[in-house]
Amino acid sequence: EAQVTQNPRYLITVTGKKLTVTCSQNMNHEYMSWYRQDPGLGLRQIYYSMNVEVTDKGDVPEGYKVSRKEKRNFPLILESPSPNQTSLYFCASSLSPTGVGEKLFFGSGTQLSVL
Amino acid sequence: GDSVTQMEGPVTLSEEAFLTINCTYTATGYPSLFWYVQYPGEGLQLLLKATKADDKGSNKGFEATYRKETTSFHLEKGSVQVSDSAVYFCALSRNAGNMLTFGGGTRLMVKP
Numbered sequence: 001e002a003q004v005t006q007n008p009r010y011l012i013t014v015t016g017k018k019l020t021v022t023c024s025q026n027m028n029h030e031y032m033s034w035y036r037q038d039p040g041l042g043l044r045q046i047y048y049s050m051n052v053e054v055t056d057k058g059d060v061p062e063g064y065k066v067s068r069k070e071k072r073n074f075p076l077i078l079e080s081p082s083p084n085q086t087s088l089y090f091c092a093s094s095l096s097p098t099g100v101g102e103k104l105f106f107g108s109g110t111q112l113s114v115l
Numbered sequence: 116g117d118s119v120t121q122m123e124g125p126v127t128l129s130e131e132a133f134l135t136i137n138c139t140y141t142a143t144g145y146p147s148l149f150w151y152v153q154y155p156g157e158g159l160q161l162l163l164k165a166t167k168a169d170d171k172g173s174n175k176g177f178e179a180t181y182r183k184e185t186t187s188f189h190l191e192k193g194s195v196q197v198s199d200s201a202v203y204f205c206a207l208s209r210n211a212g213n214m215l216t217f218g219g220g221t222r223l224m225v226k227p
Contacts, residue, residue: 106158
């Protein structure tokens with residue numbers, strides 16, 4: 001089954017404790033991205049990747065890191081989480097850029113709470 | 116910068132009622148337009164899309180027409196069902212870009 005898998009589904013942590021949210025897709029997609037969802041703001045892109053070792057900032061990259069060492073994996077790293085990073089996070093992938101009308105496949109989300 | 120504005124919810128309808136969720140956008144050029152749906156506890160799924168002016172996207176009884184002159188992409192369905200209860204997001208993506216710009220989402224609740 002084609003899917004984007006994120007882990008963990010729920011995460012509670014404390015300020016400053018480094019964490020990683022994993023993301024993996026089994027569709028051989030070139031493009032992967034991370035979004036955060038906040039009430040009333042919709043989803044905002046954090047980072048995206050066009051291929052292995054190629055990443056770029058989205059709209060809200062501050063406080064986040066990513067890496068793309070393998071085509072299928074795109075982990076999101078919070079080196080020193082702060083309470084304003086409490087949010088619902090989604091990983092997504094696509095075969096082509098969304099600008100040509102390509103659809104995104106989303107993971108099920110990771111609810112992060114930073115205390 | 117690019118932006119998407121959609122009506123705030125929640126929108127509460129009775130089963131078989133007509134649905135309209137308004138969406139307007141601001142963007143340079145000719146973006147691709149999308150409607151995504153999020154069911155409780157799940158990620159977003161593409162509902163429909165349109166990539167050029169006057170295109171109509173349709174799926175599962177939902178429709179939306181890309182109106183360049185009014186910069187709008189309103190979502191409509193003639194007869195909603197309880198199973199349509201979800202949050203609906205309007206979004207755009209710049210030509211050749213790889214980022215979706217989302218509206219704030221509209222929660223739809225359909226009562227039997």
